Amino acid sequence: MKIGILGLQGAFFKHQQMLNSLDCENFIVRYPEEINQCKALILPGGESTTITKLIDRIGMRQQLINFNGPIFGTCAGAILLSETCDDERVKVFGKIPVNGFRNAYGRQIESFKKEIKLSFSDKKFPAIFIRAPKFSLINSEIEVLSEFENIPVLLKYKNILISAFHPELTKDLRIHKYFIELVEKS
């Protein structure tokens, strides 16, 4: 069983490079029937409206809702996993009890790079935020693995991991490694 990376649109090849660097078996998922072949899933960043429309157009929503394995969502992917989204154009899966707010920092001009602390590592992480979302917690069982300006940006709930930023755009493999360990434990 491999990790599937949803490849409908967005930065999926960047995630694949990260998994390849960690010698982790993976493949790009573009068809509904492929979801069942995955041990875990990555939902990449991209445009959440576009990905929402493609998921419905190709009939993949039910397979994603039914999927019980670990999922890592970055940026748009994280929004899709949220309980709610402030933008009705995006249809969420409710896999993690957070409210998602799209483009919460503003347009591209507000995108930035910042070193942030991770709860599971001593060294800071070079986080790249692109038209990034914000999340508010609606359940106290969520583990906050990283914060920026008192806003949670890396979160874990059961076997779901979400980040508001893009670890796949760096060469730093720690967060992907953390996810693979989560997959191995499950």
Next chain:
Amino acid sequence: MEKKSFDVKVGLAEMLKGGVIMDVTNAEQAKIAEDAGAVAVMALERIPADIRADGGIARMSNPTMIKEIQDIVSIPVMAKCRIGHFAEAQVLESLEIDFIDESEVLTPADEENHIWKHDFQVPFVCGCRNLGEALRRIGEGAAMIRTKGEAGSGNIVEAVRHMRQVQKDIKKLTVLADDELMAEAKNLGAPFELVRKVAKDGKLPVPNFAAGGVATPADASLMMQLGAETVFVGSGIFKSNDPAARAKAIVTATTYFDNAKKVAEVSEGLKDAMEGIDINELSENEKLANRGW
């Protein structure tokens, strides 16, 4: 906090991969594009086919129109400025446009220099016909490269030519020895350090998109198979007889570009594509691709 970082600029281009960027001229078209699943819209006053037909000077779009489009869609909004017209670029940046296209579709403002794009916080995309041109633009700070193609022609032949040329130039670099790279940099007219980087990586240091002449789902599939990472569709959608259906079909064909059955399926029932122009009927000074260097 670093906002001008090149990683942050290229980051947005990475997020647009595997998608379709559509030219729109008003809020209504922008909504159609977003509903069809566009990853971004390019706000411009006239689509290239009309610019070509109307003649005269083509300039940056009016801020009112750009703002109306920004208000109605949630996807990134791009806009074009004239080649070398850094003041238009400054205006677009002040409007918080997400990506600026320093574009040959508009009438060039400077026939010698392109914009020094490193000065800006907003990322730029520029057109190219070959690797030398691509690397010159990246050297100036472009965070995304696209083929020039021949905008407004509805004819894919120039985009194919430019994409194949870039890929051929890249392949050549990967087999050259270290002591041959300087001479090749000279031939290409490209910054040496970027030539070395491409020779080592076998790909451009920024995302490489296709533009200029895409009119059908199969055109999108062709460009993706030739190595484009995303497709721009200019006149192809709103000059066709069925913009909404065609836009949707091109989006799906871009995701499943390597699946001919899917491309066939989404092409079924589409009405006529835009009328095209035979490139051989255009004189050299009518070709938009010849603007810029």
